[in-house]
Amino acid sequence: MKTMRKFLLLFFSTLSSVAVYAQEEVEMADTMRSEGKIYVVVAILGLILFGLFGYLVVLDRKVTKLEKKLPEKK
Amino acid sequence: MVKHWWKIASILLLAYTVVAGFLMSVPRLNILNESIRALYFHVPMWFGMIVMFLVSTIYAIKYLRHPTTKNDILSVEFANTGLYFGLLGITTGMIWANYTWGSPWHGDPKQNGAAIALLVYLAYFVLRGSVDNHEQRSRLSAVYNIFAFAAMVPLIFILPRMTSSMHPGSGGNPGFNMYDLDSRMRMVFYPAVAGWILLGVWIATLRIRIRNVKERILELEDYA
Numbered sequence: 001m002k003t004m005r006k007f008l009l010l011f012f013s014t015l016s017s018v019a020v021y022a023q024e025e026v027e028m029a030d031t032m033r034s035e036g037k038i039y040v041v042v043a044i045l046g047l048i049l050f051g052l053f054g055y056l057v058v059l060d061r062k063v064t065k066l067e068k069k070l071p072e073k074k
Numbered sequence: 075m076v077k078h079w080w081k082i083a084s085i086l087l088l089a090y091t092v093v094a095g096f097l098m099s100v101p102r103l104n105i106l107n108e109s110i111r112a113l114y115f116h117v118p119m120w121f122g123m124i125v126m127f128l129v130s131t132i133y134a135i136k137y138l139r140h141p142t143t144k145n146d147i148l149s150v151e152f153a154n155t156g157l158y159f160g161l162l163g164i165t166t167g168m169i170w171a172n173y174t175w176g177s178p179w180h181g182d183p184k185q186n187g188a189a190i191a192l193l194v195y196l197a198y199f200v201l202r203g204s205v206d207n208h209e210q211r212s213r214l215s216a217v218y219n220i221f222a223f224a225a226m227v228p229l230i231f232i233l234p235r236m237t238s239s240m241h242p243g244s245g246g247n248p249g250f251n252m253y254d255l256d257s258r259m260r261m262v263f264y265p266a267v268a269g270w271i272l273l274g275v276w277i278a279t280l281r282i283r284i285r286n287v288k289e290r291i292l293e294l295e296d297y298a
Contacts, residue, residue: 026102038096045092053085056276060081063283070290 081276087269091115094262101256105174112170114262118270119163120188120230125271126156126278127195127223134219137212146212147285149219153198155278159270160192175240184234184241191226198222 130152137145168178205211
């Protein structure tokens with residue numbers, strides 16, 4: 001019984017120390033997230049990314065057109 | 075459309091990277107803070123560079139075995155795209171270092187190694203530009219390409235790990251030990267790497283196709 005109590009004590013003391021460690025606040029952009037402004041960032045980056053993808057697709061098609069204009073290799 | 079599945083995969087993976095990369099939770103770590111998310115963009119640049127350089131070296135070896143213009147073009151254009159990725163990797167790293175390590179150039183072994191590796195590859199293009207004869211240029215640069223790749227690997231992967239680098243995974247521990255506890259980051263990081271590599275291959279193939287068209291036009295002009 002005594003060992004059991006010792007074990008439980010040890011168990012809960014480690015648990016609480018883990019909890020204390022987790023509570024140590026590290027500054028993150030929590031306000032920005034709660035205000036939903038992070039979606040603005042995602043929207044802007046998404047737009048730039050898709051703009052670039054669109055550009056790549058256009059270039060890809062242009063090259064395909066050029067390739068088709070050239071006669072086949074004998 | 076069937077032929078282009080990997081291009082679509084690249085678009086989808088990178089779209090996922092931006093959305094999940096900013097919205098999913100990350101470990102709360104001091105000093106790094108939110109900047110930990112730069113991992114999804116900075117590190118894939120290096121992965122992309124290494125894949126491009128590897129493909130370039132493979133085609134350099136192929137060129138030496140079968141000296142065709144096609145092999146030479148593939149080798150050069152993959153090296154070209156790889157260099158772009160490397161330059162983006164080093165500049166993004168400098169921005170990140172400025173805010174986490176305190177200065178853009180910290181003399182970190184990995185940073186120095188990467189810079190030297192990029193200079194080695196820049197010399198590849200200098201070499202190509204300095205030889206007039208077509209065949210000689212292709213052969214010399216193919217040989218140099220193999221040496222450049224062989225120099226890059228220890229500069230980026232081995233030497234920084236033998237000293238204390240501030241990059242994660244240094245000091246004898248390969249991998250991302252710092253993020254080992256966090257499977258959430260892996261769920262964004264691996265798709266990001268795959269997406270950026272595919273985008274690199276896409277850009278490289280465009281360059282290659284343009285070069286092939288150019289080459290074909292020159293051939294036709296010769297006939298005329």
